[in-house]
Amino acid sequence: MRIGILGYGRFGRALGELLHEAGHAYRAWDPMSGVPAECRATDLPELAAASEALVLAVPIAAQAAALASLRPHLQPGQVVFDVGSVKAGPCALLDAQLGEEIPHTGTHPLFGPVSLARAERPLRVVLCPSVKHPAAADRVERLFRSLGCEVLRQSPEDHDRVMATTHALTFFVAKGLLAVGAGAELPFTPPSFHAIARTLESVREDAGHLFAALQNENPFAAGAREGLLEALSAIHQSLAEAAETGGGEQLSIPDLGTRSPVLQEARDHIDALDRELVALLARRTELGLRAGRAKAELGLPVHDPEREASQLQARRAWADAAGLDAQGVEEVFRAVLRASRSAQGR
Numbered sequence: 001m002r003i004g005i006l007g008y009g010r011f012g013r014a015l016g017e018l019l020h021e022a023g024h025a026y027r028a029w030d031p032m033s034g035v036p037a038e039c040r041a042t043d044l045p046e047l048a049a050a051s052e053a054l055v056l057a058v059p060i061a062a063q064a065a066a067l068a069s070l071r072p073h074l075q076p077g078q079v080v081f082d083v084g085s086v087k088a089g090p091c092a093l094l095d096a097q098l099g100e101e102i103p104h105t106g107t108h109p110l111f112g113p114v115s116l117a118r119a120e121r122p123l124r125v126v127l128c129p130s131v132k133h134p135a136a137a138d139r140v141e142r143l144f145r146s147l148g149c150e151v152l153r154q155s156p157e158d159h160d161r162v163m164a165t166t167h168a169l170t171f172f173v174a175k176g177l178l179a180v181g182a183g184a185e186l187p188f189t190p191p192s193f194h195a196i197a198r199t200l201e202s203v204r205e206d207a208g209h210l211f212a213a214l215q216n217e218n219p220f221a222a223g224a225r226e227g228l229l230e231a232l233s234a235i236h237q238s239l240a241e242a243a244e245t246g247g248g249e250q251l252s253i254p255d256l257g258t259r260s261p262v263l264q265e266a267r268d269h270i271d272a273l274d275r276e277l278v279a280l281l282a283r284r285t286e287l288g289l290r291a292g293r294a295k296a297e298l299g300l301p302v303h304d305p306e307r308e309a310s311q312l313q314a315r316r317a318w319a320d321a322a323g324l325d326a327q328g329v330e331e332v333f334r335a336v337l338r339a340s341r342s343a344q345g346r
């Protein structure tokens, strides 16, 4: 399928790379940011004429204007979809501006430039079909599946309701934590903070317009924020009361039931950890394939003994620092490198 991307910001560019990796031809147009010459459309009419599917990858606040300027150049054989993080407004806009005539569907890819660069998997997409165009939803679903994505269908409202308490609240809490200095360089942090520290990092890296859109364009976000603030005040209040009365009953964490025996518990943790290791190996394989494609474009061979030697040296040093047997860790990485090379076809 020939794809046209309207809007070549951070997401448009990342989507273009994903399409390219999956072997799709795409072209892009953006009046603001520089599209590389090899995939740049001359102008909007030319982009529309050359594409079977058109992706609206502009900030939500700019969707109406972008769609209005695209509309005169669209044909009924094409399909249009947006990739915005909220769905009620954008899906209504697509329906209003494209109507019965131009097939369209709303989508929200649950990944972005940061998670794609880190080769995080699985890639998931929420698809909000227009009742007017069931076949368009099927076409766009097939396109995303061909990129290796899992596709989940939802109504725009159901999508936005879930996003209000997850996406919007995560950004809200992260903003608050950053505002009180939790994102600063700190001399030490406890393990319980590590997961949220990663969230702060990705929120900081996200485009500025995203925060406003998540909060203001999602019809359920304000209610979710109020609910969270009320819940936090109630906890704050009961902490203050407990401090006064010396009690702590209402603050005790739920009873987790009988603890599993030590061996079982250790094995459960080992299984969970190995599962994480396998997920990490999958990401590493993906990154190896990406490096392989980059080397192919540069005309370099897959096997790079110099790079491997320095990798093994660094990993031995990391093992030493962690109090592990350096030789054993080196053997693990030799196996990892062999698997990575063979995934790259060598």
Ligand SMILES: C=C(O[C@@H]1C=C(C(=O)O)C=C[C@H]1O)C(=O)O
Residues within 6 Å of the ligand: 287, 288, 289, 291, 292, 295, 302, 303, 304, 305, 307, 308, 311, 336, 337, 340, 341, 344
């Ligand atoms: C991925 C690459 O290709 C090969 C595999 C490597 C790896 O998996 O880390 C490293 C060097 C190469 O022999 C690369 O060059 O970075």
